[in-house]
Amino acid sequence: MTFRSVAISVFALGVLSFVLSLVLGWSQSRAPANPAFAAATTLVTGENFSDVVLANGQPVVVDFYGDYCPVCRQLEPGLVKLAEEYSDTAVFTRVNVQDASDLIQRYDVQQVPTLVVFHQGEIVFQGAGLSALPSVKSALEATNTQKAP
Structure with missing residues (x-):
């Protein structure tokens, strides 16, 4: 076998396994790899987004x-x-973008991670990437939800 035929065979096997995973519904685990993250946040879907996020009286941080x-x-x-830090004054949620295309479109999520802070159903802050984290804290402070020392 030549190098070219080996490369084509490997590529074909990769494509075949990808197609089979789609057809048979095989997927990677949907549970977050970090158990502390899973415990500190609530998984939100398109079905419960309104109840958990928009109707909540507390500020809600959504991690797409x-x-x-x-x-x-x-x-x-x-x-x-x-x-x-904000366990008594804010709710932290997560939305898996692979399972929530309707929410991605509604909130114009163009990259992950995207962090959105809602207060009384309105967006207070929206940003993407690691650099958004300090702004989330500022947004929480701005909604007068800072935990008392």
């Missing part, structure tokens, strides 16, 4: 993330720390 996203994984410890 993807299981495949390494930057999302880097952001998780910072979100866990914020969730602990």
Whole structure:
């Protein structure tokens, strides 16, 4: 076998496994890899978004993330720390972008991670990437929800 035929065979096997995973519904685990992140946040879907986020009286931080996203994984410890700091005054949620195309379109999520802070059903802050985390804290402080020392 020549190098070219080996390369084509490997490529064909990759395509075949990808197609089979789509057809048979095989997927990577949908659970966050970080158990602390899973415990500190509530999973939100298109079905419960209005109840959990928009109708909530407290500020709500929504993390639009993807299981495949390494930057999302880097952001998780910072979100866990914020969730602990604001546990009495804010709600922290996560939306898996692979399962919520309607929410992605509605809130114009163009990259992951995207962090959105809602207060009384309105967007107070929206930003993307690791650099959005300090602005989330500022948005929470601006809604007068800072935990008393």
